[in-house]
Amino acid sequence: MEKKKIILVIPAYNEEESILKTYQGVEEYNKTAKEKLDVIVINDGSKDKTKEILEKNNIPHINLICNLGIGGAVQTGYKYALENNYDIAIQYDGDGQHDVNYVGDIVKPIENNEANMVIGSRFVQKDKEGFKSSKARRIGINVISFFIKLKTRKKIYDVTSGFRAIDRSLxxxxxxxxxxxxxxxxxxxxxxxxxxxxxxxPVVMKEREKGKSSISSWKNVYYMINVILSIMLMKGNK
Amino acid sequence: MSKSLVISLVVFSIVWIIIILRLVRNGKLSIKYSMIWLFVSLVLLIVGVFPKLMDLISNFFGFLTISNLVIGIILTLLLLLTLVLTMIVTNQKSQINNLIQEVSMLKKDK
Known part of the structure; x- marks a missing residue:
C-alpha cells in the first residue's frame, strides 16, 4: 500500500506556554514512528509570544493576519493540506490535551478506506481512563449527540472532540x-x-495543561442553541 | 388619509427615488443594492398615490387610522432592509474569511 502523507493541523491562539512542548512531543513521536507526521501550526492572531516561539524554534506555521476563530484556523490548515497534497489532515490541539500516540489508531480507518472522518473519542469505551470533561459539559455533549442522531441516524459519542482526522474528499x-x-x-x-x-x-485525553477551554461557561446557553440550530438546519448536497 | 399626508408621502418618495438614482449614477451605491431601496421608495409612492387602496388595506388589517398603516408599512420595509443588510454582511464575512486565509498562506510561502 502506498504511504499516506499525513499532517497535523494545530490551531493555536495564545498558546505560548504549551505550543513548543506540543511540537516537541510530535518530533519525539516521529523518531520512532513508521509514519512521519508533518505539522502546520495555525497561529490565529495570538496576542502573546506564540508567534515568536514558532519562529525561534522553526516550527512550520502560518500566521493568520487577523483572528478568525477556531473554525477559520482549522479550515486554513485544511486548505494548506490540500495545496500541499496531504492525504490525511488531523486536527490536533496545541494545549497538550491530545496524545500523539493515538494518531496511528485515528488514521487507520481512513487508510483502510473504512471512513472519511475519524473522531478520537473519549466516550466510546466506557472503561478507558483519562480526562472525560466536567459533568455539565458531558450533559451538553449528550444533548448534541442526541440531535445528531435525530438528524443523521448516526450515533456520535464525543461530538466536541477536537482530535480528528479527515481525508482529502472531506x-x-x-x-x-x-x-x-x-x-x-x-x-x-x-x-x-x-x-x-x-x-x-477510543482515545484518552489529558486535562488541559495551560490556558482555558475555548468554551467558557457563561456562553453555554448560546453555544447549545447555536449548535442545535446549525445541526437541525444542515442541508446535504448529495 | 389627509391631503397633507398624501402630499408629503408623494413628494418624499419622489425626492428619495431621485437621491437613490443620483447615488447610483455617481457610483456611490451599486445598482444591485439600489434595487431594494427603489423597491422601498416605490411602495411609499404607491401608498401616497392610491389613498383609496390604503383605506381598503387598513380596514382589512384592522388599523385604526391610515397613518398607523403608513407607519406599519414603513416599519416592515425597514425590517426587510435590515434583513437584507445582514445577509450582505454574512456574505462579506465569508469573503473576508477567505481573503485572510489566502493572504496568510501566501505570506508563509515568502
Whole structure:
C-alpha cells in the first residue's frame, strides 16, 4: 500500500506556554514512528509570544493576519493540506490535551478506506481512563449527540472532540464551508449529511495543561442553541 | 388619509427615488443594492398615490387610522432592509474569511 502523507493541523491562539512542548512531543513521536507526521501550526492572531516561539524554534506555521476563530484556523490548515497534497489532515490541539500516540489508531480507518472522518473519542469505551470533561459539559455533549442522531441516524459519542482526522474528499468539502464557531459537531453533521463515513476510535485525553477551554461557561446557553440550530438546519448536497 | 399626508408621502418618495438614482449614477451605491431601496421608495409612492387602496388595506388589517398603516408599512420595509443588510454582511464575512486565509498562506510561502 502506498504511504499516506499525513499532517497535523494545530490551531493555536495564545498558546505560548504549551505550543513548543506540543511540537516537541510530535518530533519525539516521529523518531520512532513508521509514519512521519508533518505539522502546520495555525497561529490565529495570538496576542502573546506564540508567534515568536514558532519562529525561534522553526516550527512550520502560518500566521493568520487577523483572528478568525477556531473554525477559520482549522479550515486554513485544511486548505494548506490540500495545496500541499496531504492525504490525511488531523486536527490536533496545541494545549497538550491530545496524545500523539493515538494518531496511528485515528488514521487507520481512513487508510483502510473504512471512513472519511475519524473522531478520537473519549466516550466510546466506557472503561478507558483519562480526562472525560466536567459533568455539565458531558450533559451538553449528550444533548448534541442526541440531535445528531435525530438528524443523521448516526450515533456520535464525543461530538466536541477536537482530535480528528479527515481525508482529502472531506478537505474539499470543508474548504468551501466550515463553521466559524464551534465547528466540530456542525462539520461532523455536514459530512454525514453528504454521505461521508464517520467513525470513532477510543482515545484518552489529558486535562488541559495551560490556558482555558475555548468554551467558557457563561456562553453555554448560546453555544447549545447555536449548535442545535446549525445541526437541525444542515442541508446535504448529495 | 389627509391631503397633507398624501402630499408629503408623494413628494418624499419622489425626492428619495431621485437621491437613490443620483447615488447610483455617481457610483456611490451599486445598482444591485439600489434595487431594494427603489423597491422601498416605490411602495411609499404607491401608498401616497392610491389613498383609496390604503383605506381598503387598513380596514382589512384592522388599523385604526391610515397613518398607523403608513407607519406599519414603513416599519416592515425597514425590517426587510435590515434583513437584507445582514445577509450582505454574512456574505462579506465569508469573503473576508477567505481573503485572510489566502493572504496568510501566501505570506508563509515568502
Amino acid at each position: 478537505m474539499e468539502l470543508f474548504k468551501n464551508y466550515y463553521p466559524v464557531e464551534y465547528p466540530e459537531p456542525i462539520s461532523t453533521v455536514n459530512a454525514l449529511k453528504n454521505n461521508y463515513k464517520v467513525s470513532e476510535v
